[in-house]
Amino acid sequence: MAGEQAVGAPPGGTVSIGSISLTPQEETEAFQPLADYLAMRMAPLGVERGRVVIATTMADMAARMKRGEVDLFIDSPFPALFVSNLSGAKPTLRRWKKGRVEYHSVIFARKDSGIASLGDLRGKVVAFDEEFSTSGHLLPKATLLQQGLRLVSLADQRSAAPPDAVGYVFSNDDENTMFWVLERRVAAGALDNQNFEVLAGQRMGELVVLARSITVPRHVVVLRGDLSPRWVSAIKEILVSMHLSDEGRTVLRKFERTTKFDRFPGGPEAALQPVRDLMRYVDAELSRQSRQRQQP
């Protein structure tokens, strides 16, 4: 954050990276090396240190960006766009998280559960990840809605779903999602394709894939809307050239095995448009379902 920005920002040269997490410590540990790297590189701009700002919700993050507390926010398309919409921040670069630039969501169940399609999930419970998860929430939710299924949010995994609707709970963790399915705590779960394979591991044979979502960018870097052009260009330049240096690659590896940052080949808007569409669809669909239930 540059010296001329004032509102809510700490004085002096600090560059702040924001992330949404329910486990702030773990998250900070993952982000701090990148923050430090950025700060060091941005020293010519008067930056002295890098900071990690953890928000617990997308709204919170949006507010913080709006207040200028967070200069850049890196997350999957759903929260990235959500925060961007609320705060005016701008999706700028792609992040190759764990070597993947794109991914999609997988809805799966135990093979021996008798569930063969999404329709079989009526009266059952599905585990999503977190509310702001693209692959663990937005994409599977959209997929289920597109199948004409009614979704009901449940308090926890032990709650029962209405017989005509699919109940869903947040497991808050991909691993929880996988084990809940495997251990029959829930009927089905949703994970991104990459985690699905990793977490199923040797028990893949016990599982059956019910559906796959559309493919979306893996991670997006969102820059605060009112950031000075010097900062914007500096941050962009630093991030996209990180993987070219040894030092940069080391920091990338520590940052959740990121391969590199790069520019959207067709520009950010084009790449993120399907996600925006899905978000709008989900909102619309959920509103419609809500209205239907109020006027039976």
Added chain:
Amino acid sequence: MSTPSLAGSPGSASSRKRAAVSPSLRPPRVGLRVRFVGAISLLAVVIVTVVSAIEIRRDRQEILGELVRKARATASLVAVSATDDFALLDIKQLQGTLANLRRQEDVVSAYAFNPDGRILTDGTRENPRRHQVLDDPVTQQVLQTGNAVVQVGENLLEVTQAVVLGDQRLGGIRIGYSLQGVHAQVRTRRERSIVLSLVFIVVALALVWQLAGAVTRPLAVMLEGVRAIAEGDLNTRLRVQTGDELQVFASAFNEMTESLQETTEKLTHDAIHDALTGLPNRTLFLDRLQHAVARAARSGTLSAVLFLDADGFKIINDSLGHGAGDRFLQDLAQRLQGALRPSDTVARLGGDEFAVLLEDLDRPGDALQLAQRIQRQLETPFTLGGQEIFTSTSIGIALSSGQSDPAALLRDADTAMYRAKTAGKGRIQIFDEGMHIDVRRLLRLQTDLRRALERQEFHLAYQPILALASGRVVGCEALLRWRHPTDGHIPPRDFIPVAEETGLIIPIGEWVLREACRQMQQWQRANPGLPPMTVSVNVARRQFAQPDFPFHVERALAQAGWPPQQLVLEVTESTVMEQADIVARALARLDALGVRLAIDDFGTGHSALSLLHRFPIHVLKIDRSFVRSLDVPARSGAILRGLIALGEDIGVDVIVEGIETDAQLATLLAMGCPFGQGYLFSPPTTLEAIGAMALRPAAATAPPSNPA
């Protein structure tokens, strides 16, 4: 504790006689101290090793036990706190919990597993063992029992704890602890223990070394002392001030050494000194003489050896007893020392023989002067047992100028003394070369004399004794003759003194007695016409001194069958005088036998007359000197006449010896002398010749009388 040391005479014998020391006294190759320390160190090492091993083992168990308790407690706590997460299958929470566990220093692994034993999470995001089944017996056991089990491996301690909710098995956790910490701790303790042990051993060894040294150092000193003594240095003393048994030992050792030194000195002194007089003995005398001779040769001065013999010693010893004899010798020794210069050496060689070494004499005359001074000193009578004893001393002198061999010099002095004694008592004789010849001759004579009896070279001659008035033969004097196989006839005056000196006189005398009796008996039996004859046999002084002499006489008479009354034993005046007591006993015994006794050479001695009433005398033989004197002065005739009258008065037969002329015979007849013998009648001859003479018709000058 002071350092022990050795006190010895400077330049002690150790270097001198090193080679003579017994090999057993050399210091041992492996000393007591080294052995002692070696044994103790071995023991210390063994004890410390065993104790350390036990200690280390106990330490390990203790440390391990601590870890086990910690592991159990942790597992138990985690199991309880994670019950909800297990119930809700909140892998993320479990992962966080286990991740926190894994942050603990010695935790190397942590697993949460479901009731099938499948691994849910290992506390990492990657969770590489996800879904793997823990199908080991421990997992099964834990899931079955709902308890916890601890397994201890080589490098890993694992606690497996069941997670239960009521009676429901929710799964379990397994925490792996590295034993590196335990190992490290054990290692540290072991190292510390080893260091402590080493320090202990080193300190103990130093102490033992010191202690052993406290024993072995004095021992070394003692050994050195013993060696010094073995080498003959008796001045050695041990200085050990350790204040313990060693010091007591050293003191005892020193006392022993002192005692040994005293004994040795006394033995050494005794070996070279005469016990009775305290004078040097022959050995020491010869040693000093050797040095003196060497000095004399170097300096050109003169030394002399005086050989002394107290003339009266045998008489004193025999008559007054050995105690008096010893006192006499002690007095004599004292007087001798008084007569000499301090630088002169007086020694007792044995018996009554003394020797004096005179050094640094200017001329031979000095030796003579000193000898005379000695004689004067000894002239003063000795008082022994209340009696005054007069004695004289015979002295032989040998001068170093003529002889360089000390033993030979002493022998020469001895020879000179012998010559002096032979020449008469109280004489001084200086050795000359001629004496050698005499001595050689004497030696040969002694040897031949010894063999003469065996080879029957002796025979007897007889001289008749006549009754002067009738001219009849009344008896014979038996006289010993020696016919030497090469030298021919040897006169009695030459060999009788030698026989007396050597003691051969005793067997020879016995032979004479036996032979005379035997021959006389044979002769009388062969000539029945002869009247009973007497036979006179001379008895030497030493013969008389034999305690069993009367027994020999008795036996000779018995063997021959000769009547005692016809045997006359002739003894000299001096024989009777010098051994009065012994002679008195012998004479009394012989008188009782009936044997007759004659005093030979009567009138030549000092106290002839006193004999006559002290002893049972039957015959007086008047010395031939009285007869010879008849030819000149009238005064001797008076004495002779007196002696004859005396014999007649006291009832003793008087025989005059050495009658050679008719004039002498006439005078004697006029004096009324009853018996006589001499060349006038017959020289010593055979019994046959005497028999012929006796049976011849008497041509006597006076009527015969019976001498028996």
